[in-house]
Amino acid sequence: MNKKRIVFFSVLFLFTVFIWGQISLPRLISDGAILQRGTEVEIWGWASPNEHVELHFNQIVYKTKADIQGTWELVLPAQQAGGPYEMVFKGTNEITLKNILFGDVWVCSGQSNMELSMQRLKDAYPEVVQNAKNDKIRQYLVRDAYDFNTAHQDFDAGSWKVANQDNILEFSGVAYFFAKDLYAKYQVPIGLINAALGGSPVESWMSEDALKSFPDAYTEMQKFKDTNLINKIEKSDASRQQAWYGLLNENDKGFSEEKEWFLKDYHDADWSEMEVPGFWADNELGQVNGVVWFRKHINITENMLGKEAKLWLGRIVDQDHVYVNGAFVGTTGYQYPPRKYTINSNLLKLGDNTVTVRVINEQGRGGFITDKPYFLSVGNDTVALKGKWKYKLGTTMEPLQGPTFIRWKPGGLYNKMISPILKYTIKGAIWYQGESNTGNPDPYFKTFPALIKNWRNKWQLGDFPFIYVQLTNFMEETTEPTESNWAKLRQAQLETLSVPNTGMAVTIDLGEWNDIHPLNKAAVGSRLAQEAFKLGYGERITKVSPTPKEYKFSKKKVTITFQDAEIGLKSNNGEALQYFEISNDGKIFQKASATIKHNKVVVWKDKLNNPVAIRYAWANNPLKANLFSNAGLPVSPFEIKKQEN
Numbered sequence: 001m002n003k004k005r006i007v008f009f010s011v012l013f014l015f016t017v018f019i020w021g022q023i024s025l026p027r028l029i030s031d032g033a034i035l036q037r038g039t040e041v042e043i044w045g046w047a048s049p050n051e052h053v054e055l056h057f058n059q060i061v062y063k064t065k066a067d068i069q070g071t072w073e074l075v076l077p078a079q080q081a082g083g084p085y086e087m088v089f090k091g092t093n094e095i096t097l098k099n100i101l102f103g104d105v106w107v108c109s110g111q112s113n114m115e116l117s118m119q120r121l122k123d124a125y126p127e128v129v130q131n132a133k134n135d136k137i138r139q140y141l142v143r144d145a146y147d148f149n150t151a152h153q154d155f156d157a158g159s160w161k162v163a164n165q166d167n168i169l170e171f172s173g174v175a176y177f178f179a180k181d182l183y184a185k186y187q188v189p190i191g192l193i194n195a196a197l198g199g200s201p202v203e204s205w206m207s208e209d210a211l212k213s214f215p216d217a218y219t220e221m222q223k224f225k226d227t228n229l230i231n232k233i234e235k236s237d238a239s240r241q242q243a244w245y246g247l248l249n250e251n252d253k254g255f256s257e258e259k260e261w262f263l264k265d266y267h268d269a270d271w272s273e274m275e276v277p278g279f280w281a282d283n284e285l286g287q288v289n290g291v292v293w294f295r296k297h298i299n300i301t302e303n304m305l306g307k308e309a310k311l312w313l314g315r316i317v318d319q320d321h322v323y324v325n326g327a328f329v330g331t332t333g334y335q336y337p338p339r340k341y342t343i344n345s346n347l348l349k350l351g352d353n354t355v356t357v358r359v360i361n362e363q364g365r366g367g368f369i370t371d372k373p374y375f376l377s378v379g380n381d382t383v384a385l386k387g388k389w390k391y392k393l394g395t396t397m398e399p400l401q402g403p404t405f406i407r408w409k410p411g412g413l414y415n416k417m418i419s420p421i422l423k424y425t426i427k428g429a430i431w432y433q434g435e436s437n438t439g440n441p442d443p444y445f446k447t448f449p450a451l452i453k454n455w456r457n458k459w460q461l462g463d464f465p466f467i468y469v470q471l472t473n474f475m476e477e478t479t480e481p482t483e484s485n486w487a488k489l490r491q492a493q494l495e496t497l498s499v500p501n502t503g504m505a506v507t508i509d510l511g512e513w514n515d516i517h518p519l520n521k522a523a524v525g526s527r528l529a530q531e532a533f534k535l536g537y538g539e540r541i542t543k544v545s546p547t548p549k550e551y552k553f554s555k556k557k558v559t560i561t562f563q564d565a566e567i568g569l570k571s572n573n574g575e576a577l578q579y580f581e582i583s584n585d586g587k588i589f590q591k592a593s594a595t596i597k598h599n600k601v602v603v604w605k606d607k608l609n610n611p612v613a614i615r616y617a618w619a620n621n622p623l624k625a626n627l628f629s630n631a632g633l634p635v636s637p638f639e640i641k642k643q644e645n
Contacts, residue, residue: 023047023072023091026153028424030097032160034138034191036425037081037102044073044423047091056088073423081188101136103189104182104536105426108175109205109418110433112198112336113469113524116517118176119169120337124519132168136188137179139163139171142195142421146412148224151207151419160191172196174432174469177525182532193424195417201436202447203410205418210454214447217410224409237403244362244400251395254293254358261293261392262323262356268295271390277314277374279367280391291394292366294357296385300348304378309348311355313339313385314372315515319360325353336517338372348378355385363399369514408436422458428465428536429455430528434489435471435516441489448492449499465535467503467528468493470636472511472518473621481581481589487618490637494547503531506545506636509572513621527633542567545633553642557604558582558614560640568630569596577601579625581615584608586641589615594627601627612642 025045035041047053047066055062055074066072083101088094108114122129138160145156161167163176172194179190197204203217211218224230254261261268274283276294281287313322317335321328325348330341355376359366368374374385407413437444452466470493471486478484490508497504505527512518533539546562546569562569571577582592582605592605592614603614617625617637627635 022093023051023053023089023095025089025095025097026420026423027155027158028140028193028421030159032099032138032162033097033140034101034103034105034160034189035076035079036105036427037079037188039078039425041076041079041425042073042423043076044071045089046070047072051091054090056090058085083189101138101189101191103136103191104186105191105193105424106175106178106532107193107195107418107421107426107429108172108178109195109429110431110469111196111200111436113435113517113521114172114174114430114432115194115196115198116173116521117169118171118173120517121173121519121521122169123338123340125522128522129168132163132165134180134183135162135164137163137176137183137190137192139167139175139192139194141170142193142417144197144407145416146204146407146409147415148221148409148412149227149415151415154420173521174525174528175430177522178430178528178532179525181526181529185529185533186537193421193426195421196432197407197413197417199405199436200408200413200433201410202433202444202451204408204413205433206411206447206451206454207414207419207458208411210450211410213450214410214443217447220409221411224406224412230406233404233406240401241403244397248291248360248395248397252291254291254392254394261295261394262326262328262358264326264354266295268390268392271295271392273388274391276386276389277368277370277372279317279365281365281367285391285393287365288393288396289361289363289366289399290397292359292361293392293394294359295390296355296388298353298355298376298383298385300350300353300383301381302350304381305348305350306345307378308345309343309376309378311339311341311343312373312375312377313341313357313368314374315339315369316357316359317364317366317369318362321358321360323354323356323358325349326356336515343376358394363402371512371514418455419458425461426459426464428467428532430532431466431468432524433468434493438471438485438489441485441492444489444492445495449496452496452499452502463501465501465503465532466499467505467531467535468496469505469507469524469528470494472507473509473623474511474513474516475620476513477621477623478619479624481591481615482619484618484620486620487615487637487639491639494636494638497547501535503528503535503544504547504636505531506547506634508617508622508625508637509634511621513623542629543631543633545636546629547636548638548640551640553611555609556611557602558611558640560601560603560614562599562601562635565599565629565635568599569601569635570628570630571596572626572628572632572634575626577627579617579619579622581618582608582611583613583615584610586613589613589618596627613640615639 051066064074079102084099087097175192321331376383534541546565549563550561552559577594580592580594581589583589594603
């Protein structure tokens with residue numbers, strides 16, 4: 001071996017030893033972290049095998065030694081709320097952490113309604129966003145990731161961020177409002193570990209060993225351990241989508257004709273008309289997929305010129321490309337986000353202007369969602385956009401098969417987004433999820449309690465508070481008795497209260513029929529906080545929703561008493577109680593009468609004897625359900641069946 005190669009390998013060896021000898025910490029234990037007060041806290045990391053590690057904190061030195069795998073840990077004694085502190089870790093290298101606080105740490109998980117950021121809520125809560133300035137509320141945002149083969153020990157990225165103007169838009173809206181209420185009451189730092197992903201079913205957040213109790217989910221997880229299969233599916237999904245959009249763009253007459261349809265001087269006199277908002281399936285075009293173009297002429301006055309404008313286009317199914325006077329102003333790739341586009345100050349002209357929207361619909365009913373804002377604003381001046389629009393078919397397509405969404409498969413999110421948190425001492429967890437399980441709600445009666453048990457077993461912190469949001473009202477209102485998967489999943493959530501130290505925020509009055517992501521996240525966060533006051537802090541709280549506690553079936557009626565109804569019940573609108581149903585066979589339900597008597601509810605139906613089941617607010621959207629506590633909180637929807645002797 002020549003001298004150059006000897007030198008190279010010598011340097012490589014020394015570099016390897018140096019890297020191997022570095023002590024390191026998980027990303028959660030970093031600058032700005034909030035650690036749990038009032039209990040022992042585990043601190044851990046990695047180093048060389050058998051390396052000695054010291055933590056210098058608050059004038060005390062804590063010593064430990066890495067094991068033969070290079071993992072080390074030590075335990076801090078319980079600390080009071082406060083800070084900021086500095087922590088110095090010493091081994092062969094030295095790490096200094098700054099701005100460490102002790103307070104209460106909450107894991108915030110679930111799907112899109114937990115993930116929904118203040119960015120999406122900034123127009124609903126402008127003052128909250130403007131006034132965000134509390135370095136005692138901090139969030140660690142867990143990046144979306146999955147792995148079906150390995151339960152990870154650390155995150156690939158992430159850091160603690162304080163609630164201020166620079167960071168607030170990244171915070172989970174629900175979690176932030178929850179933290180605000182907790183901080184207002186207790187004045188202690190609140191740490192939020194935001195590990196949520198839109199569209200995720202409950203099974204994706206469970207560990208592999210927990211999934212063994214659910215053979216279908218467990219089998220599916222094993223299937224997706226094959227990375228070749230994942231690559232094949234992803235390649236197929238991408239190819240299918242690319243081909244579909246390629247054909248759509250190639251055949252779209254709005255682009256292929258001599259003059260593009262989005263140009264201001266394009267003549268649209270021969271186009272058809274329809275009301276916007278609305279769906280083209282309800283008009284002469286009928287149920288088609290593909291591209292439909294929309295154009296509207298608006299008048300701009302002199303006082304609106306030379307100023308930045310905002311274009312509000314509600315929600316559009318599925319994808320849109322928007323032009324003003326022929327200039328592209330924005331696009332949104334899927335149906336759920338609100339359409340809000342900025343128009344440059346030099347784009348609007350005096351008099352006639354055109355707004356053109358190219359709508360792509362992959363499958364189902366395409367168009368503009370009703371009961372959403374549609375207008376153009378310049379300062380305090382607005383131009384209404386609801387009403388007649390010209391429209392024309394660009395091209396038709398066969399429905400596009402959706403992607404596989406591998407990231408939602410069982411166990412994958414747990415391994416990458418929950419497993420790295422398990423050593424981190426927490427106060428409790430808040431959870432907002434269930435929408436993705438409404439397609440088949442029956443397993444949720446077992447999988448959701450199993451998830452709570454699973455997390456508690458893995459954290460080894462006992463029965464820490466686990467507080468969740470019951471699904472809100474959604475979709476069009478139905479007034480006649482019917483079956484509802486959303487109602488059944490709410491029942492599964494209600495029955496999960498039998499798990500010790502769980503709480504449920506009832507939100508059946510907070511939804512929007514046309515939006516699976518309702519904006520009233522302040523009320524949701526507040527209701528979660530009330531449950532936390534009770535479960536996590538031992539407060540005697542009356543501002544929580546009543547739930548059925550006991551019931552008595554007789555020949556003519558059913559009498560129900562309620563938990564958390566000590567201060568009384570009421571009809572929220574002063575009218576007769578609605579959305580009660582009764583059955584004498586457990587299968588066919590009929591509308592029933594109900595009344596409040598001494599903080600109980602009595603349910604009956606004339607000429608119906610021997611009832612065996614009753615329901616309340618059993619619908620996707622029981623909009624007029626009006627049974628509330630005197631504290632102004634809705635009673636949980638429920639189904640009660642007579643027990644056989």
